[in-house]
Amino acid sequence: MQTSFTLAQLADPDIAEANTILRKCVHCGFCTATCPTYTLLGDERDSPRGRIYLIKQMLEAGEAATEETVRHVDRCLSCLSCMTTCPSSVHYMHLVDHARAHIEQTYQRPLGDRLLRGLLAWLLPHPGRFRWALRGAMLARPFAGLLPAKLRGMLRMAPKRLPQAAAWDGEERSRPLVFPAEGERRKRVALLTGCAQRVLDPAINDATIRLLNRLGCEVVVAQGSGCCGALEHHMGQEAAAHAKARANVAAWIAEADGAGLDAIVVNASGCGTNVKDYGFMLRNDAAWAERAARVAALAKDVSEVLLDLEIRPSGSAPALRLAYHSACSLQHGQKITQAPKQLLQRAGFQVSDVPEGHLCCGSAGTYNLLQPELATQLRDRKAANIRSVGADAVAAGNIGCLVQINDGLEAQQQPLLPVAHTVQWLDWATGGPKPPGVA
Ligand code: SF4
């Protein structure tokens, strides 16, 4: 694709990067076939190629984003299905991230939108605040009909019962938390404990720690590590996202240079994709670039770390048939497609792929709260596809997908299927407790 940035514009490293990405696109349109929003809406401006044109126009003009561009960029899930399909290796993720930051800096959203986005950015990355908000949402549920549609959607997503926080999971820590390996230590890894996942389903971190310990890994929760910043990053709030990235980089480098780290384990794939991109995110920050690149290289999805370890079924779980939902951030963002399925099979489960597996479930960070109509269509399509394989239960590696799929299965008004994280199934099969909802 030809571009026409001025030399002055190209002096900005972010514009220079966008220019390189844009020039790789050859307009072939292959990406449109696998884009969820184009599949639903059939509008070229809601396809990757259409969005790339809109972003090019916006950046070349160097002016405030228009309402049209914002509408179509906002509808993008950042599912990155287009990056898997693109034969020219167009780095759509970096382009749309830059577009979102430009929109955030130049476009004045309607007041309701600004308030909602501000509220989400204030709540979700902070487990204490989020926990209190969910308690409020549970009390407000009976009055949901009185609220605007977007707030109604938020209430619906709130769990009916708020799980107890893990006993070890305090807000502030004065030293790292260490969970020793069982038997001989094979690896020492840091765990990203995250933000929303810790509140919505603390059992996932517990299962991850138990499983890694059982397989010979010492797990450390580094002092000062926390939310990865992905939620703010996807809303274009770069300063806040970069501040969280720097805090995590400082925390993990202190561990790596101290007692040593073989990996930084991430068990929410949306966060994993973000942490693996820290090197790019902070590349222009001389004080942090080298350390951020080290952290990005150490970051691994939990399935990548487990693949090197010996998972042996203990006989505690039956050979259930699991429908494996491949989270977009895992399959498209991190190109991890086989490891979770291989691990589940090694643990004794039968694993079925879900039809239309390349299509997003509609969760996509805060997408199901900001774009509820499209997200609900994708959710229902995903739930129907999952149901079609006739599995006993569902496995996935990302908290957003787990909540969204559970919501979709509930909406079908058929008997519920247990939905749990891949590590919870592996933990059960190797001697841990049953995942929730399993009879
Ligand atoms: S990231 Fe997903 S929704 Fe966005 S353009 Fe690419 S395929 Fe479409």
Ligand code: SF4
């Ligand atoms: S598939 Fe790649 S090269 Fe082709 S239009 Fe889409 S982004 Fe451009």
